[in-house]
Amino acid sequence: MDFFNYRDNCLFAEDIPLASIAEEYGTPCYVYSRATLERHWHAFDSAVNNHKHLICYAVKANSNLGVLSVLAKLGSGFDIVSGGELSRVIAAGGDPSKVVFSGVGKTPEEIAFALEHGIKCFNVESIPELERIDKVAKSVGKKAPISLRINPNVDAKTHPYISTGLKANKFGIAHEDALATYKKAQSLSHLEIKGMDCHIGSQLTEISPFVDALNKLLSLIDELAESGIVIEHLDVGGGLGVVYDDEKPPHPNEYAAAMAECMKGREHMTLILEPGRAIAANAGVLITKVEFLKQGEEKNFAIVDAAMNDLLRPALYSAWQKIEPVIVREGKSNIFDVVGPVCETGDFIGKDRELTIAPNDLLAVRSAGAYGFVMASNYNTRCRPAEVMVDGEKTVLVRARETIPQLFDNEYTVD
Numbered sequence: 060m061d062f063f064n065y066r067d068n069c070l071f072a073e074d075i076p077l078a079s080i081a082e083e084y085g086t087p088c089y090v091y092s093r094a095t096l097e098r099h100w101h102a103f104d105s106a107v108n109n110h111k112h113l114i115c116y117a118v119k120a121n122s123n124l125g126v127l128s129v130l131a132k133l134g135s136g137f138d139i140v141s142g143g144e145l146s147r148v149i150a151a152g153g154d155p156s157k158v159v160f161s162g163v164g165k166t167p168e169e170i171a172f173a174l175e176h177g178i179k180c181f182n183v184e185s186i187p188e189l190e191r192i193d194k195v196a197k198s199v200g201k202k203a204p205i206s207l208r209i210n211p212n213v214d215a216k217t218h219p220y221i222s223t224g225l226k227a228n229k230f231g232i233a234h235e236d237a238l239a240t241y242k243k244a245q246s247l248s249h250l251e252i253k254g255m256d257c258h259i260g261s262q263l264t265e266i267s268p269f270v271d272a273l274n275k276l277l278s279l280i281d282e283l284a285e286s287g288i289v290i291e292h293l294d295v296g297g298g299l300g301v302v303y304d305d306e307k308p309p310h311p312n313e314y315a316a317a318m319a320e321c322m323k324g325r326e327h328m329t330l331i332l333e334p335g336r337a338i339a340a341n342a343g344v345l346i347t348k349v350e351f352l353k354q355g356e357e358k359n360f361a362i363v364d365a366a367m368n369d370l371l372r373p374a375l376y377s378a379w380q381k382i383e384p385v386i387v388r389e390g391k392s393n394i395f396d397v398v399g400p401v402c403e404t405g406d407f408i409g410k411d412r413e414l415t416i417a418p419n420d421l422l423a424v425r426s427a428g429a430y431g432f433v434m435a436s437n438y439n440t441r442c443r444p445a446e447v448m449v450d451g452e453k454t455v456l457v458r459a460r461e462t463i464p465q466l467f468d469n470e471y472t473v474d
């Protein structure tokens with residue numbers, strides 16, 4: 060359930076017609092709904108209310124300061140993967156003591172920065188990383204809180220590019236190496252063992268892989284207890300899928316409640332969830348304008364002003380996202396490939412879409428709030444789009460459209 064709905068054939072974000080946003084801020088333009096973000100966050104939070112927990116929104120899904128500030132005001136924690144993301148969380152008013160730091164390649168500078176701000180935990184993915192964190196912590200005279208990311212080797216049944224919990228993936232520490240790695244962590248003087256974590260993949264549409272992974276970690280936690288290693292929190296990562304087309308993912312409520320259920324009898328342990336897509340994807344759309352309609356030899360093309368540089372998911376994963384008219388018009392429909400102006404055959408937003416459109420019409424690409432703007436680039440020297448937050452009858456420009464001079468501001472010609 061989101062807050063993007065038609066009223067009299069015009070698509071609205073909350074109480075604002077998308078057409079008026081396009082007029083004010085231009086296209087292409089990302090539009091987010093504050094009420095949807097809040098509703099999704101609360102769905103997770105309220106489902107685990109009967110257990111000690113922390114919702115750490117995965118910043119990578121959408122790191123706009125406007126989005127982060129809305130979640131920070133709810134008291135959210137954050138899952139980050141870089142020093143840059145930590146800087147964003149701080150700039151948006153987030154609490155660093157509720158931040159967990161994931162990722163396979165943390166630099167010494169990023170580790171020092173995170174220690175300086177007192178983050179909750181480093182989610183560690185290898186022994187060399189443990190040694191690096193210990194060394195940096197020693198150099199700044201602190202103890203670093205750590206969790207080990209365990210690879211539970213469960214099949215997340217999702218797209219191979221976004222599956223992360225299998226043995227063949229670069230992520231995490233193998234289940235069978237866990238005890239030895241915790242012992243290694245115990246032996247390092249400037250580390251403090253706090254937790255265990257996993258993240259098995261993204262856009263999962265079934266609960267069972269999450270439950271399997273969580274149960275594997277719980278039995279490992281019991282094994283560690285026998286060796287005197289105490290785990291204070293269990294972080295099950297993110298990965299809950301959303302509806303793009305006809306997927307039927309469990310509701311965040313149902314998923315989070317299943318996680319809390321597995322934790323029964325372990326009330327001393329905090330449950331951490333790191334949802335990204337499930338909070339942000341359906342809280343955003345990308346508005347784009349039809350530039351031309353072109354009849355090819357075999358296909359009709361709707362050439363729009365958004366391209367793969369603005370929204371990469373279709374080109375990268377053949378991802379399907381719904382494309383709808385911002386204002387519904389009468390007339391004969393046609394089948395179009397909706398494509399952008401970038402010079403790549405792979406530059407498409409949607410293929411074989413039935414649409415009733417004319418040049419200058421506006422289209423809304425749905426489910427674009429997660430892994431949308433954050434994956435945008437300047438390929439073909441194109442400015443990244445504006446981002447707007449809708450809050451009831453108000454709109455706030457949360458990122459201005461880039462300008463061409465900004466694109467080569469840091470470049471130099473040579474003699």
Ligand SMILES: Cc1ncc(COP(=O)(O)O)c(C=O)c1O
Pocket residue numbers: 117120138161162258260261262296297298299333334335336337
């Ligand atoms: C460690 C970690 N946590 C959380 C997430 C968020 O995943 P999702 O957006 O699928 O919820 C990711 C990305 O997949 C991740 O790598």
Ligand SMILES: N[C@@H](CCCC[NH3+])C(=O)O
Pocket residue numbers: 119221261262372429430
């Ligand atoms: N970028 C991916 C998700 C990757 C998740 C990152 N851990 C997507 O757009 O679906």
